[in-house]
Amino acid sequence: MRRLPILFFLWCSVLGAAAEDSARKIAYERDGKIFVANLDGTAAKKVGQGVFPDISSDAGHVAFNTQEQQGTVWTRHVAVVELATGAVTLFKDVPTENVAYPKWSPDGTQILFTLYDGKNWHLVLANADGTGFRYVKKGTGDSDTMNSPCWAPDGKSVFVQDMKSIYRLGLDGSEIAHWDIDKTIANGGMSGNGRIDVSPDGQKLLLGIEMNEEAHRKTWDGPLPAVWTLDLASKKATRLTPKKLFGWDACWIDDSSILFLSQGAAEKTASLYRMTLAGGTVSKAIARDVSQPTVSR
Numbered sequence: 001m002r003r004l005p006i007l008f009f010l011w012c013s014v015l016g017a018a019a020e021d022s023a024r025k026i027a028y029e030r031d032g033k034i035f036v037a038n039l040d041g042t043a044a045k046k047v048g049q050g051v052f053p054d055i056s057s058d059a060g061h062v063a064f065n066t067q068e069q070q071g072t073v074w075t076r077h078v079a080v081v082e083l084a085t086g087a088v089t090l091f092k093d094v095p096t097e098n099v100a101y102p103k104w105s106p107d108g109t110q111i112l113f114t115l116y117d118g119k120n121w122h123l124v125l126a127n128a129d130g131t132g133f134r135y136v137k138k139g140t141g142d143s144d145t146m147n148s149p150c151w152a153p154d155g156k157s158v159f160v161q162d163m164k165s166i167y168r169l170g171l172d173g174s175e176i177a178h179w180d181i182d183k184t185i186a187n188g189g190m191s192g193n194g195r196i197d198v199s200p201d202g203q204k205l206l207l208g209i210e211m212n213e214e215a216h217r218k219t220w221d222g223p224l225p226a227v228w229t230l231d232l233a234s235k236k237a238t239r240l241t242p243k244k245l246f247g248w249d250a251c252w253i254d255d256s257s258i259l260f261l262s263q264g265a266a267e268k269t270a271s272l273y274r275m276t277l278a279g280g281t282v283s284k285a286i287a288r289d290v291s292q293p294t295v296s297r
Contacts, residue, residue: 027055041286059296063102091130137173187212
């Protein structure tokens, strides 16, 4: 009889985790279209036309980039779709028509993104309805272009990288901390398409790293992609995906599991997988032929 309370507790914990998972949503891009689905990939639904989706913490909205091409000129705006109604808000109070990588603040009130003014890329911020535009960090050249923006869980600071270092910045653009990529990860680097995501507890970064290693794939052109974590307190980096498992575009589900993209040697497109940090267990493919996955909290 003494075991019953323990078994009951475990049973409730399993049910609670299952219920939490059922409420979680993912957003991703496929062939220039934005989709939302359950955390396990079921019930996928198209919600917009564009790229770079980011789903809000409460799974109520998705921010993304619209894309229109006229000749050789691309026009990109930030858009927000309300999932309950399908209503789309286009950000118009922005001093350019070339923006990228919108990212929701943890409380859902602001969106961080990058902006190109014809000369330089800048890190900027706006309210969730498109008002209140302002600069966080102005760029002055290719050497200090800020890529891969994401929020810290407290909503008071952000992370970016310039392909040489990873920075934590205040919302006034001031530097709080930085980590040199080549000193943190041997034989690793980041490109402008690399990705940063912060664990829900704020203790680790999830990084998309390009490794200076042989890919050993005839069908693969470019550096070998790998997913790493960086412990912010100890500055210790840990590789999550081994050499044979190409991995990129990762985001946290919770403090102990992630979503990431991978592509097998015989595959032509990437699929979305779930991985546990303890033991590195990888699920079956959740969704195929997708990019830019994000998950609600």
